[in-house]
Amino acid sequence: MDELRHLFRRAADHAADYRLSLPERPVGVPVDQAVLNEAFAGPLPDAPTPPERVLAELVTAAEPGLVATAGPRYFGFVVGGASPAATAADMLAAGWDQIAFNAVTSPAAVAAETAAGTWLKELLGIPATASAGFVTGGQAANTAGLAAARHQVLADAGWDVERRGLPGAPAVRVFAGAERHATIDRSLRLLGLGTDALHPVSTGPQGAIDPDALAAALRDAGPGPTIVCLQAGNVNTGACDDLRRACDLVHRHGGWAHVDGAFGLWAAASPATRHLVDGLETADSWACDGHKWLNLPYDTAFAFCARPDVHAAAMSYAAAYLVGSGGAPAGADLTAESSRRARGFAVWAGLRELGRDGVAALVERCCALARRFADGLNAAGFEVVNDVVLNQVLVGFGDDARTDRVVAAVQTDGTCWAGGTTWRGRRLMRISVSNATTTEADVDRSVAAIARLAHGIGGELVH
Template sequence: MDELRELFRRAADHAADYRRTLVERPVGVPVDQAALNEAFAVGLPAAPTPPEQVLAELVAAAEPGLVATAGPRYFGFVVGGASPAATAADMLAAGWDQIAFNAVTSPAAVAAEAAAGTWLKDLLGIPATASVGFVTGGQAANTAGLAAARHQVLADAGWDVERRGLLGAPPVRVLAGAERHATVDRSLRLLGLGTDAVTQVAAGPQGTIDPEALAAALRDGGTGPTVVCLQAGNVNTGAFDELRTTCDLVHRHGGWVHVDGAFGLWAAAAPSTRHLVDGVEAADSWACDGHKWLNLPYDTAFAFCARPDVHAAAMSYAAAYLVGSGGVPAGADLTAESSRRARGFAAWAGLRELGRDGVAVLVERCCALARRFADGLTAAGFEVVNDVVLNQVLVGFGDDAATDRVVAAVQTDGTCWVGGTTWRGRRLMRISVSNATTTDADVDRSVAAIRRLARRTSEGMLHSRS
């Protein structure tokens, strides 16, 4: 046991040293992927290797290929670094090695999910009676929510999809905005509905679903099984669909409303942004990530459903050997996994560390930093093309080729990391501010680097033409 203690201590020390250096570590640097692959691709030894040697070899092989996504100047993909308490709790979860299938396999894991789920619903404005499945990410959360939707709209049409499948079932129509997230389409594929089931509804200037176009689509589509996918936080602009009016509209037509709120649902947790999700409680299911704005470890997200019985009917299963199954839906009853990580421990710890006020401060500060980005880049003469209502900033640097050159230069430079995207037919820099440790100084340093690199790439093009 002394050897095990020392091994775990070494692993924790390596992790802590890495986190300590994030402030000044290059965020992203060019990597020789072939060399990195070779470092890992050693032959599998015939004899066992001492654990301490394995750990040292892993650190040596991985270090050159680590991206500082947990650091304060990583602004890609709407991800935040895991908070200290949540990270420590995740370490404990690995050490405890619990199976969060049900209250028999791990009473503590189920209790942590129940408590964290109650806090989450309160923060996000979701009805207290809703069920919560702790899933891997936004993809799994959307799939669980849409599975519940599929169950209910077909049950309303007299069809038991869990027993009879989809062959011969009434066709399910899915209405979704033109700028929905791609995971919605993949969920429909996984659920057997297919992307042909989607009636694409026009989007407004900031990418939100057009309520009048939605009303027309509902009116013209008849009375068959209908699911409507709404967005809380457009993946590019951060804009929000009008949840209250659209939920009421859909319900008057007998449809189910699913809200993809991977990062945008967190607007509900802060006084200055809560108005953006007005009416969120009227939906039927919701998807939200924890490893984005809540700054929890990866592999943490939440699938909420206003009808726990529907949620369980769509996702659960039973078998004679599964002791403890068949009671109040919990754990694996609400997800597509059986051998589940006890991810509720990290969620509980992260929420406990921040508290209600801390979550609000995190959301509001990231929004303020996004506006600081926008102001700084606008002052430098670049074009911010979206209304910065949340934590997303879209920036153009002239034509598409020029923008791509600037994005590539920033990613190579290492001062910060930003993504590229295509929105409304234009290539743009996409900046997402989601990390609790980001400061004004980090934003100013990043703006200065972007200005410097944009100038350098522009001068380089002029020289190449001369």
């Protein structure tokens, strides 16, 4: 027992040392992937290895290849860094080693998800009667929401898709903005609807769906099983669809409105940004990440559904040997996983740590820092091409080739990390401010580094 306690403490110490290094640690450094692979490679030993030695070898092998994604100057992929309480709770979850399948396999895990799900719905303005499935990410959340949508629109057409499958079923039409997230397309593939079912709808100047174009598309399509995928937080610009008007249009045509709100749905948690997602409560299902703006550990996301019975009908299953299955929907009934990690503990802890005011302050601070980023880069002579309404900033540094060189230089420099993207036919730097520990000083330091590197690269700036 003393050996186990010592091992766990050593692991916690390593984790704490790493987290404490983040404010000054290079965010991303060049690494020879072949060398890193070799550090993990080699033959599997025949004899057992003492756990403490295994831990030491893991730390040594991994350290050169760690990217400071949890740090204050990582601005890629709209991800945050797990908060202290949420991280500690996740460590406990690993130690407790619970199966969050149902209340028989872990009463505590289901209780934590139930409580945290209630808080999440309150923060986001989702109806209290909605179901909340704890899934791995936006992909899984969108898939669960669209599975529920597929179930209901086909049931309305007299077709039991869970029993009869899709062969011979009425055709399902799916409408989504031309700038939807790519996980929508993959969900349609996974659900057997296929991307041919998708009808892209034109978007406005900032990438939000055009309500008039949506109205025309629905009118022209006529009656039939219809799903519309809306977006809260364009992955490039942060723009949000007009959810109230769009949901009204969808329901007047007898369709199902699903909202992909991976990060943008958190706008609802702040009075300063809530107007951007006005009407979200009128949708039928919602997808939202916790490991993005809420700063929870990976893999944490949520699939909400206004019709819990439909959610469960699309996702749950029962078997004689699964004691406790088939009751009120909870746990695995609302996801595509059975042997589920008890991620609800970290969600509960992270929400308790922040509180309602803390979540709102986190959203507001990141938005303010994004505007500071935009102002600083504009002042340095670079082109900010989007309206900075949330935490996303798109920056051009001249022609596409020059912009790509600037992005590559920034990623190699290590002061901060930002990714590249293509939006409206242009290559741009995409900056996402989502970390709770990012400060004004971090932004200013990053702006200075980007400007230094950009001005050192040949080519003409276009502003």
